[in-house]
Amino acid sequence: MTSTRFLHTSDWQLGMTRHYLEGEAQSRFTGDRVETIRRIGELARARGCAFVVVAGDVFEHANLSRRDVGRALDAMGAVGLPVYLLPGNHDPLGPGSIYAQDAFRDLAPDNVVLLDGTGPWPVAEGVELVAAPWRSKRPDADPVAPALEGLDADGTLRVVVGHGMLDELDPDRNSLATVRRAPLDAALARGAVHYVALGDRHIRWPEDGRGAIHYSGAHESTGFREPGRGHVLEVVLDGGTVEVTPHEVGRWEHLRLQRQLDGPDDVDALRAELAALTPKERIILQTVFTGTLNLSDSAALEALLEQQAEVFASLNAWERHTDLAVVPDEHEFEDLDVGGYAADALEELRRTAGSDAEDAAVAGDALRLLYRLVEGPAR
């Protein structure tokens, strides 16, 4: 039997926007996610790969601008090897498909091949892809199993290219579009197929890299539930053996920072931790702070976050899980130069902030603001 080496990637979702990215950060995110395709191409050529398969969700949706489609296709052209695109749930075939639009038809370079037919696609002598493209956003049956029909163990090396959630990973037990593992295992066991390149899951699976059924994960991180940077998989099939090697290609990172802050040491540790993160312009940071700080520490934290928010791609609190109380120390206002009307307001805010009242948190915010205004810029 023959052998082959290729890259397996998926879920590029080109044209994706993120609500927490503003202005220039969103532009860079969009541009970098296309640029990463060029690096995937460099890697594929350097590793001596024969082709690249994108296992679904190449594009985010069907309403991309001609410019976005054109730039994406330009990057795919630069790969310099055949790039096989599988339509997934974000970019299915059918009416209004992005693949039926003039932008794609006019601008697709010769090396880009749309896997728009279900079943075998010869890609090299003795090597076939077995494509399972999505034809609608909501299939009413396993989107992969039909592609396996009629495949014999005839010595052809076959790579199934499919999209969807495997039954053992699908949180929606009633989903009609769940990819059943049993038919894939059966096809592998009888030697009709040799590798299954899946997409839909944005993080690599299985983590231990064993077996012949794999999700590559997205090439660039798309959310806070995806730790680390994106990967592609280098796959070598040689006779009956499967060798899978992950390569980090992503440059962006979603980072969720959960920290308990109970005093100045904790704020200083956080300051050092933020300073050490790099490159900040490609790190999307979400904070989940809990604990209790006094006014000066709280003001220092606020100033720190304000400074850093400008440097990180984005820095926001996960409000739902943030539970940081601000409780003024007894002495905190003693040395401040506050008198008259402001002193009365201060006393009232202190009472409210320290109570169980519904507006205790608002009073805490007001206290902190007052403290910063009177004290001047915090450290």
Ligand SMILES: [Mn+2]
């Ligand atoms: Mn998907």
